[in-house]
């Protein structure tokens with residue numbers, strides 16, 4: 001088991017400046033390798049990187065209409081979630097299980113705030129401005145703010161398919177994303193710029209070259225990359241190929257929709 005002291009040493013050995021915003025993603029599996037689990041992990045992470053941010057998404061608020069925009073990565077007559085099971089967003093709503101265990105524990109720490117998006121909220125500490133900048137029409141604003149402050153992304157035992165900031169980079173690079181809907185106490189809200197599929201995101205690795213810091217320490221696989229590098233690389237890939245970083249799976253609705261939109265413009 002990895003102890004607090006060793007984990008501190010690992011975090012301190014990373015090339016990430018300690019005062020920069022850090023978008024943190026950690027697998028549930030890695031927490032099992034650490035003595036004290038998520039509590040020790042988060043305590044150590046925030047001691048080394050005080051300006052931490054994690055996604056605290058709430059997919060359980062999503063509802064689907066029977067009709068909607070074309071090429072929107074969803075089948076309206078066969079919605080992926082049962083609307084009857086959707087719950088209203090509120091600031092204390094637990095983080096969706098799909099996001100992993102650590103973000104929910106992070107959300108409950110006393111010095112952590114949460115942004116307001118009913119599906120794509122972020123939790124963070126010492127990042128008030130970034131969190132407050134988010135709105136329905138600007139779901140990626142916290143990442144944009146973190147990028148302006150030369151923030152980094154850290155992936156622990158995860159690959160690029162978990163790197164949500166690539167969605168932000170695609171949005172910023174001009175890819176048209178999707179429309180989704182969320183249940184809130186003020187009614188159903190339309191949420192534009194909803195992210196696409198991330199299954200093709202590992203295709204970015206060779207293009208990150210030496211800007212991607214990658215190492216293995218004490219049974220943890222660690223990847224780190226500056227947000228500005230992600231932006232630049234994704235922008236370049238999109239300018240060369242408008243369907244860059246899509247997945248190759250058959251019947252991926254979201255990737256098929258992006259391809260259909262690109263083809264309709266040709």
Ligand SMILES: [Zn+2]
Nearest residue numbers: 197247252255
């Ligand atoms: Zn896909």
